[in-house]
Amino acid sequence: xxxxxxxxxxxxxxxxxxxxxxxxxxxxxxxxxxxxxxxxxxxxxxxxxxxxxxxxxxxxxxxxxxxx
Amino acid sequence: xxxxxxxxxxxxxxxxxxxxxxxxxxxxxxxxxxxxxxxxxxxxxxxxxxxxxxxxxxxxxxxxxxxxxxxxxxxxxxxxxxxxxxxxxxxxxxxxxxxxxxxxxxxxxxxxxxxxxxxxxxxxxxxxxx
Amino acid sequence: xxxxxxxxxxxxxxxxxxxxxxxxxxxxxxxxxxxxxxxxxxxxxxxxxxxxxxxxxxxxxxxxxxxxxxxxxxxxxxxxxxxxxxxxxxxxxxxxxxxxxxxxxxxxxxxxxxxxxxxxxxxxxxxxxxxxxxxxxxxxxxxxxxxxxxxxxxxxxxxxxxxxxxxxxxx
Numbered sequence: 290x291x292x293x294x295x296x297x298x299x300x301x302x303x304x305x306x307x308x309x310x311x312x313x314x315x316x317x318x319x320x321x322x323x324x325x326x327x328x329x330x331x332x333x334x335x336x337x338x339x340x341x342x343x344x345x346x347x348x349x350x351x352x353x354x355x356x357x
Numbered sequence: 358x359x360x361x362x363x364x365x366x367x368x369x370x371x372x373x374x375x376x377x378x379x380x381x382x383x384x385x386x387x388x389x390x391x392x393x394x395x396x397x398x399x400x401x402x403x404x405x406x407x408x409x410x411x412x413x414x415x416x417x418x419x420x421x422x423x424x425x426x427x428x429x430x431x432x433x434x435x436x437x438x439x440x441x442x443x444x445x446x447x448x449x450x451x452x453x454x455x456x457x458x459x460x461x462x463x464x465x466x467x468x469x470x471x472x473x474x475x476x477x478x479x480x481x482x483x484x485x486x487x
Numbered sequence: 488x489x490x491x492x493x494x495x496x497x498x499x500x501x502x503x504x505x506x507x508x509x510x511x512x513x514x515x516x517x518x519x520x521x522x523x524x525x526x527x528x529x530x531x532x533x534x535x536x537x538x539x540x541x542x543x544x545x546x547x548x549x550x551x552x553x554x555x556x557x558x559x560x561x562x563x564x565x566x567x568x569x570x571x572x573x574x575x576x577x578x579x580x581x582x583x584x585x586x587x588x589x590x591x592x593x594x595x596x597x598x599x600x601x602x603x604x605x606x607x608x609x610x611x612x613x614x615x616x617x618x619x620x621x622x623x624x625x626x627x628x629x630x631x632x633x634x635x636x637x638x639x640x641x642x643x644x645x646x647x648x649x650x651x652x653x654x655x656x657x658x
Contacts (some may be wrong), residue, residue: 294366295658296549297395300388301373302655308380310648327381334387334658341394345440348398352405353433354426 296341300334307331363399366392389447397440404436427472431465438462488571490658497657498650505646511589513641514548516561516631521555522598523624530617533610540606541566577602591631597623 307330339356370392392442408429415425436460442454513595525547532543547626548559556581565576586593601620609614 294395297370297373297388297391298367299655299658300391301377302387303652304373304381304384305647306652307384308377310645310652311380313641313644313648317637318390318621320431327383329388330381331383338387338391338394341391341398343403344477345394345398346437348401349433349437349440352401352408353429353436 296337303330303334310357359399363396366395368400376402385446393440393444393447408432424472427468431468434464434468494654494658497654498647501646501650501653502643503646505643505649506596508646509639509642512635512642514589514600515591515594516628516635518555518588519594519628519631521551522594523621523628525551525555525559526601526617526621528623530614530621533617536608554584554588566592573606574603577605591627593622593627593630597627 307327311323311327314320314326370388374385374388377388382384400476414424415422438458442457442461446454525583528547528550529543532538533540534545535544538546543568544559544563548556548563551559562576562580565580566573581595581598581602584590597620600623601616604613604616606613
């Protein structure tokens with residue numbers, strides 16, 4: 290079982306894009322939208338990470354007989 | 358060799374972390390979190406092999422399977438608390454990490470109670486107290 | 488291969504959207520300026536040539552550049568068919584124009600307001616109303632110019648970035 294490394298790059302790419310949108314919106318004086326965009330980006334990336342965390346915990350449970 | 362894979366992923370992750378640290382610290386933290394999880398998931402498959410070996414040896418040596426299972430569970434709990442504490446510590450919350458470790462220790466004690474109990478009973482059986 | 492193609496399509500679509508928005512921002516001041524010119528010509532026609540509204544509108548449509556020329560042409564033509572009030576005709580055509588051109592609600596409201604007064608008063612009053620409408624247009628023109636300068640470039644780059652963002656999400 291090998292994990293997909295591309296998720297790492299995906300997360301970093303989303304981070305960079307969100308940062309750029311944030312900067313542009315902030316420059317144009319739309320602070321509230323900028324905050325909103327970075328929040329959305331954070332939530333999306335968090336979803337990715339949560340997925341892999343649940344994978345990990347599931348695996349640990351099955352390996353160490355920790356069911357229940 | 359898979360070791361090189363791990364090392365290169367670590368290097369790449371640190372570069373990506375540096376890249377977005379200034380702009381989006383939260384997402385940079387998530388990058389770190391993801392790499393940590395990746396490493397633990399990676400290591401888990403080898404741990405599984407080792408545990409299978411231990412279980413096999415215990416079976417061959419006719420040890421009561423409850424004991425083997427308990428020991429493995431204790432190892433598992435220590436792994437999980439280690440992972441959780443590491444993740445929290447990466448976020449800079451040292452005090453929370455310490456508490457997670459403490460909870461892990463208490464749970465290990467709880468798991469060890471049956472073994473301890475049977476040990477005491479065996480001793481009492483050997484030296485009957487009148 | 489198909490993935491790459493789809494990604495390119497998504498990015499292209501969002502780039503087009505951003506460009507469209509930016510073009511709207513660029514074109515709005517231009518159209519408001521055209522309307523201002525048109526009203527000035529109309530004023531001259533009404534006050535100095537003392538012609539009927541239909542003839543004045545025809546004269547206006549001959550002197551200004553395209554999309555507005557057809558608008559005034561249509562209004563003038565409709566007056567011929569229909570001898571009722573001017574305002575419903577004016578309103579109808581302005582609505583049609585508003586839907587397919589980059590003017591905003593504010594500009595439309597000013598034009599409608601002006602249309603309500605057109606043909607209701609004597610020459611002096613009419614001139615005052617035209618001046619008023621021109622003043623209002625001046626105000627929205629300033630605002631539109633401001634918006635264009637501030638958000639013109641931003642719209643394009645945000646379009647590109649959002650395209651890349653969506654592609655990254657779906658990867």
